[in-house]
Amino acid sequence: MILGCIADDFTGATDLANTLTRRGMHTVQTIGIPQGAAPEADAVVVALKSRTVPAAEAVAQSLAACRWLKSHGARQIFFKYCSTFDSTDAGNIGPVADALLDALGAGFTIACPAFPENGRSIYLGHLFVGGELLSDSPMKNHPLTPMRDASLVRVLGRQTPHKVGLVPYRTVKQGAPAIAEAYASLAAQGIRHAIVDALEDRDLEHIGAASSALPLITGGSGVAIGLPQNYLTARLIPRREGAAALDKVGGPGIVLSGSCSAATLGQVERFAATHPARAIDPAALAADPEATVRDLLAWATAALKQGPALIYASAPPDKVAAVQAQFGRDRAGAMIEQAIARLAQGLAADGVRRFVIAGGETSGAVVSALKVEALEIGPQIAPGVPACLAHGAPRYALALKSGNFGGPDFFGQALEALA
């Protein structure tokens, strides 16, 4: 292993693994720290569910993953978080990045969540989603991590006691040597984290080249596009093709959605117009979780005899706010995640092997419940979302979709890609 990655959620992990695979690194995603032998791969992405847990827990899990990756040969560590910088003032991006820097004996890193292909760009430290500032985008209403400040220098500044600086676009556009010089100059001023502007993939390639000597890189999957070339140039990895086709998995396919992101809401509406679909009622779930899950399972078992089906908790911001007011934000989120995870277990026991899961936290709950240990990364279904095949038995085919990724027909496309 050359590159060791720590991802703060499961969809984010497959997003990063997809980028590295497409750029010619053989990449395996593990669900948590592997218990057995390390996978044979150029890059290993350890998927954690640490984005919204208390900061101290996120730090402990990330440090354990870092120790494991280093002890299995990783020369560089990549901390992957969301391209919309999903976090709260309590963390977890700042605390985890600080702890990883300390563990690696390093004093400087970058923070670059840009992902131009999916509309995330950074200019003068401000994160844009499509044509809007992050704080004006639908991310302002995220159920767990509402993002209401687009200045990443400020947002990260609230999560770390250390100085946060900026590598502005006028430097980035000059290319790798100028960017590397900016890193050195910021580090000499005692700045520990630098937000790096990026508008397009070419910028990310320059940033990747400038970051070859950093022990720790932090960001979205976009900033990883420039890294494989560093390892190729240093002859640390062989030249490889992108993703190979995965073994096909037959049988019924289900979509389970716990994401309330704008893209998912459109995908739910589109799929439900032409397929059997059933909403999860949070009030019924709170009143009697056993009976609610049982009813949903019975419905799904019948529906799947006719073809693919959808079960979703996804709801627009006003409905999510009402549910949170009644049950509390974290309790509502956990209750719905657990229900979807138990549905997945029940469906798997009934022979379902193809799962399309919408939502990062939701994917974490489902993949853990299915006791998946590692994922092979296949061809891309939509930018940031690859087809995946679980190692071991049973061989589940999975698409783990970040809330904001995929076009309106994503669910149908994903079921087909996994079939």
Ligand SMILES: Nc1ncnc2c1ncn2[C@@H]1O[C@H](COP(=O)(O)OP(=O)(O)O)[C@@H](O)[C@H]1O
């Ligand atoms: N109707 C709802 N009301 C309140 N919370 C919900 C509802 N539906 C889903 N959730 C919760 O919202 C969170 C969505 O997060 P996640 O799965 O990461 O999606 P995304 O990828 O869009 O961020 C989960 O914790 C989920 O359980």
Ligand SMILES: O=C(O)[C@@H](O)C(=O)COP(=O)(O)O
């Ligand atoms: O970087 C991204 O946007 C994604 O890879 C990601 O982290 C997904 O998070 P969710 O939107 O919570 O699925």
